[in-house]
Amino acid sequence: xxxxxxxxxxxxxxxxxxxxxxxxxxxxxxxxxxxxxxxxxxxxxxxxxxxxxxxxxxxxxxxxxxxxxxxxxxxxxxxxxxxxxxxxxxxxxxxxxxxxxxxxxxxxxxxxxxxxxxxxxxxxxxxxxxxxxxxxxxxxxxxxxxxxxxxxxxxxxxxxxxxxxxxxxxxxxxxxxxxxxxxxxxxxxxxxxxxxxxxxxxxxxxxxxxxxxxxxxxxxxxxxxxxxxxxxxxxxxxxxxxxxxxxxxxxxxxxx
Amino acid sequence: xxxxxxxxxxxxxxxxxxxxxxxxxxxxxxxxxxxxxxxxxxxxxxxxxxxxxxxxxxxxxxxxxxxxxxxxxxxxxxxxxxxxxxxxxxxxxxxxxxxxxxxxxxxxxxxxxxxxxxxxxxxxxxxxxxxxxxxxxxxxxxxxxxxxxxxxxxxxxxxxxxxxxxxxxxxxxxxxxxxxxxxxxxxxxxxxxxxxxxxxxxxxxxxxxxxxxxxxxxxxxxxxxxxxxxxxxxxxxxxxxxxxxxxxxxxxxxxxxxxxxxxxxxxxxxxxxxxxxxxxxxxxxxxxxxxxx
Numbered sequence: 001x002x003x004x005x006x007x008x009x010x011x012x013x014x015x016x017x018x019x020x021x022x023x024x025x026x027x028x029x030x031x032x033x034x035x036x037x038x039x040x041x042x043x044x045x046x047x048x049x050x051x052x053x054x055x056x057x058x059x060x061x062x063x064x065x066x067x068x069x070x071x072x073x074x075x076x077x078x079x080x081x082x083x084x085x086x087x088x089x090x091x092x093x094x095x096x097x098x099x100x101x102x103x104x105x106x107x108x109x110x111x112x113x114x115x116x117x118x119x120x121x122x123x124x125x126x127x128x129x130x131x132x133x134x135x136x137x138x139x140x141x142x143x144x145x146x147x148x149x150x151x152x153x154x155x156x157x158x159x160x161x162x163x164x165x166x167x168x169x170x171x172x173x174x175x176x177x178x179x180x181x182x183x184x185x186x187x188x189x190x191x192x193x194x195x196x197x198x199x200x201x202x203x204x205x206x207x208x209x210x211x212x213x214x215x216x217x218x219x220x221x222x223x224x225x226x227x228x229x230x231x232x233x234x235x236x237x238x239x240x241x242x243x244x245x246x247x248x249x250x251x252x253x254x255x256x
Numbered sequence: 257x258x259x260x261x262x263x264x265x266x267x268x269x270x271x272x273x274x275x276x277x278x279x280x281x282x283x284x285x286x287x288x289x290x291x292x293x294x295x296x297x298x299x300x301x302x303x304x305x306x307x308x309x310x311x312x313x314x315x316x317x318x319x320x321x322x323x324x325x326x327x328x329x330x331x332x333x334x335x336x337x338x339x340x341x342x343x344x345x346x347x348x349x350x351x352x353x354x355x356x357x358x359x360x361x362x363x364x365x366x367x368x369x370x371x372x373x374x375x376x377x378x379x380x381x382x383x384x385x386x387x388x389x390x391x392x393x394x395x396x397x398x399x400x401x402x403x404x405x406x407x408x409x410x411x412x413x414x415x416x417x418x419x420x421x422x423x424x425x426x427x428x429x430x431x432x433x434x435x436x437x438x439x440x441x442x443x444x445x446x447x448x449x450x451x452x453x454x455x456x457x458x459x460x461x462x463x464x465x466x467x468x469x470x471x472x473x474x475x476x477x478x479x480x481x482x483x484x485x486x487x488x489x490x491x492x493x494x495x496x497x498x499x500x501x502x503x504x505x506x507x508x509x510x511x512x513x514x515x516x517x518x519x520x521x522x523x524x525x526x527x528x529x530x531x532x533x534x535x536x537x538x539x540x541x542x543x544x545x546x547x548x549x
Contacts, residue, residue: 006350006357007348007354009351009354010354013351013427014369016424016425016427017369017370017427018369020387021376021381021384023388023394024380024384024387027387034392036393036394036397037397067449076279076283078324079276079280080280082276083273083276083427087273087276089277091281095281095284098288098289099284102284102288102478104357104481104533105481105529106481106485106502106525107531108485108487108502108525109292109485109522109525109529110291112295112522113292113295114289115509116294116295116298116519117287117291119308120294127377132287133287133344136283136287136288139283167465168272168273169272183438192468193375196377197376197378197379199378199379199488200485200486200487203506204506204509204510205508212309214377216378218379218488218491221379221382221383221386222491225386225387225390225392225393229383230387233377233380233383236376237376237380240375240376240377241375244371244372248368
């Protein structure tokens with residue numbers, strides 16, 4: 001009895017979590033404007049989306065930003081994880097503490113602190129400020145992902161390579177990299193997703209001339225309901241679902 | 257002599273290692289430590305209509321935070337964030353326990369289904385809630401069709417809508433840490449408690465709750481902190497009527513251009529975060545000690 005009660009409860013929570021998303025996606029294909037009555041299947045909102053030039057420009061900007069963020073974060077994050085796992089250095093605990101604080105601190109606090117810095121330095125807000133900020137808030141997540149994979153790694157393999165005369169860089173490239181690339185790829189996908197979804201930091205970091213997708217969606221969503229937003233939301237959901245699946249497959253395949 | 261002084265800064269014998277350490281420290285100091293010190297500094301300065309700040313030290317910004325007008329906003333925002341957190345805990349605690357009791361074969365799938373929302377756009381998910389709650393939305397239209405109400409009920413642009421949005425977006429962040437403590441919960445301790453004659457309630461009260469405390473606090477942190485800052489949820493679901501601390505900070509920086517005051521509000525938020533983190537570490541330590549006994 002209590003077992004069925006428990007299962008019913010789990011099912012109910014999952015239903016409540018997924019129902020709004022499901023409704024959103026279904027009505028993206030609705031032929032009329034209503035968010036309640038079904039007027040037949042149609043692609044028209046997706047077509048309207050792709051014909052919206054300025055929206056597509058913002059989307060391209062965002063994809064470029066997300067890909068750059070993901071790539072640079074993957075590199076810096078992997079180096080950080082390697083340093084934390086392999087090297088003994090002064091201030092290691094402080095470094096870990098700082099990464100932890102970055103992960104926990106409210107995004108808005110980070111956003112205004114970076115805004116203050118960039119304005120003080122007289123920097124033009126735009127692609128570069130967005131990129132620096134996005135890398136900073138993605139960094140701890142990528143470090144954790146890579147570090148988790150590294151902690152199961154046999155350090156003696158790398159010591160053997162060093163003993164045989166390989167330089168540190170050669171060792172990392174030829175011994176470590178082939179074994180931990182799944183974590184790197186998973187980190188890349190996570191960074192890409194986090195960057196593409198960010199509203200709070202982007203609100204402060206964006207400048208004239210560089211429009212990004214989340215902020216465009218934000219202004220559309222504030223105004224009211226429109227099936228175009230449903231269509232855009234459905235596309236974004238699909239994109240994050242694909243990257244999550246990929247990351248999941250990569251990480252679990254390696255382990256088993 | 258010179259090389260010995262230089263070595264801690266850059267070791268030429270290990271250029272790669274030194275380069276990596278320089279990169280990380282440089283990044284964190286320049287883009288995390290320095291900006292945060294800047295904000296703390298700005299919060300003690302005066303506002304200037306032209307240059308954002310004027311260099312004269314004052315405690316006025318902090319005093320203004322406790323002005324009844326702003327204090328009211330903060331307390332209401334805190335109240336909403338706390339309410340959302342408590343509700344997440346009430347929903348998430350039995351849920352995480354339930355998932356940890358499911359046959360191991362199904363657990364990865366159930367956890368996967370929880371991580372999906374983490375990876376999907378929170379703005380899009382907030383919009384999904386708006387679609388349901390709107391005056392001509394699914395819930396109202398359904399209730400009218402069924403005949404329960406004749407006029408659409410105001411669901412959107414209320415505090416309730418903001419709280420629902422916060423719960424919907426943040427619930428997975430509560431469940432994930434809770435699940436990880438429930439998964440590590442030692443069955444033998446529960447059995448021992450029962451063997452010693454404790455009722456199920458006493459076992460729950462004196463064994464399960466203390467042992468899952470780190471997960472509870474971690475989950476509350478992960479919900480409460482974003483809940484105070486997520487200004488777009490208040491914007492989309494609460495209209496301009498409902499404000500969170502995040503909305504106040506944002507408007508001070510981007511609209512009112514009162515940086516010192518916005519900075520003071522942000523420092524307050526950071527201090528609150530630090531206190532909560534301290535509570536978390538203490539609870540983790542306490543549980544470790546108890547288990548070691």
